[in-house]
Amino acid sequence: MATSSVSSSVNSTGSVTAAAKPNIVNVMGAGSGMDVKALAQSLVDVERQPREAAINKKIDKANARISGYSALRFGLDQLKTAFSALNNKTDFNSVTLTNNKSSYFTATSDSNATAGNHTVSVSALAAPQRSQSSIGAGSTVITDSSASIGLSSATDLYLTVNGGTAKKIALSADDSLTGIADSINSANAGVTASVVYINSTSGYQLIVTGESGTSNAFTLTSDEPSVLDFGVISGQAAADAVITVDGLTLTRSSNQIDDAITGVNLNLLAITDAPGKLGLARDVGQVKTNVQALVSAYNDLMSIMKDATDPKSKVDLYGATLVGDSVVDTIKSQVRSMFMDDASSAAASGSMTALRDVGITVQSNGDMKLDQTALDTALTNSFGDVVTMFSNNIANGTYVTSATTAGIAGDAIVSLTSLLDSSNGDKSGVLFVNSKNADKQVQSYQDDLQKLSDRMDMLLARYNKQFSAMESIVGESKSLGTSLTSTFAGMSNMYKNN
DSSP: OOOOOOOOOBOTTSSBOTTTSOOHHHHHHTTSOOOHHHHHHHHHHHHHHHHHHHHHHHHHHHHHHHHHHHHHHHHHHHHHHHHHTSSSGGGGOOEEEEETTTTTEEEEEOTTOOSEEEEEEEEEOOBEEEEEEEETTTTOOBSOTTSBOOOOTTOEEEEEETTOOOEEEEOOSOOBHHHHHHHHHHHTSSOEEEEEEEETTTEEEEEEEEEESGGGOEEEEESOTTTEEEEEOTTOOOBOEEEEETTEEEEESSSEEEEEETTEEEEEOSOOSSOEEEEEEEOOHHHHHHHHHHHHHHHHHHHHHHHHHOTTOOOTTTTTSSTTOHHHHHHHHHHHHHHHSOOOTTTOBTTBOSGGGGTEEEOTTSOEEEOHHHHHHHHHHOHHHHHHHHHTTOOSOOOOSOGGGSOHHHHHHHHHHHHHOOSSGGGSOHHHHHHHHHHHHHHHHHHHHHHHHHHHHHHHHHHHHHHHHHHHHHHHHHHHHHHHHHHHHHHHHHHHHO
């Protein structure tokens, strides 16, 4: 049987073009040589492609919205970070420190330190007690620290700190100096032991050291004092540190003192020959950097919003993804209020009532600008008021939802936290909820694609079945026609021969 192929194509509107449509009558009349499978597939594609394209377009749009919401979340999170650098009064406490007696004591400051000048004198240094072992009658020289000193197996030590209750330190079977030191250290009783080689005359000695301060003075005795005893090394009794800060004399058990000057840690090194001068000068450099970062974070967020809502934007990932989305306008309005509104009555202080008072103003193009001169003036002349306006002098950094408990920065963090919330289900922040809804739409559209694919597969199977039946009928008709033609030709020949 002769065969012929039939090609078809689908134009941009989703219909079979005239040139692609096979002339079924002519082809069938020529003897059932058409490619019925290709024809069936073409008819199915004509129905599938416009529907599939419409669903894919919806998927692309929903995914684009998710990208846009992610970009907004990033911008809002950056803004929250910028406000977080200004929401605590300790964020403004950066100081530079000067010390004219650094060889006698050193000083470091933390975020709680405030500007000021102080005098510091060191009268005494804290010291730990150090005790030395006495073996036998005191004349025994230990030349091998791992050798037994002759204690009985039941010997224990007893440690008493500051006249308190004695604590037993059980000794192991190893009664060498090294073994006894290990037993003391393993007890974690508040003293440490080490074996020290003095010289050839004194040999090895067991040295026990307590913690510094008179409150940590101790006595250490054994069950066999005639074999092992301990005495305080001359000049190594426990002692307290004594310092005078701004005329106030303080006694401490350690040479590291962190409660004499707020926010300052002192490390005592030696007794001073004269009072030292410690100066803490306010350093506003970091504050200025943080305020500039706040302005930059605002402008970056507004730029993201502009690109996301501009139908002509060519920005990768999020450009033109939220065109006409009302949530963007809502967020933009809230963020602008954070920068334009006055501080709450509790935080407004003196001449500092809003961000404009530190030089942050909006420009004609909608961007924020920082006037460095105005900021310098505010920090120089009204530093305390600036701190209050931003933080309401809150030091712990913990804010509740009430806007009256925080300054401008704290109030902004409350609002931004609500916008960004993703932990409260359907009551989470608007961006999380909208992004989640868009994701659900994507899943739903993908389900629609699968359903469409299943329907098209069924349609293709039906077309193939129908065309196969048609092909069979055409084939049978052609076979009958050939047979009749042959019969008539034979009969004709018979008549001619007669």
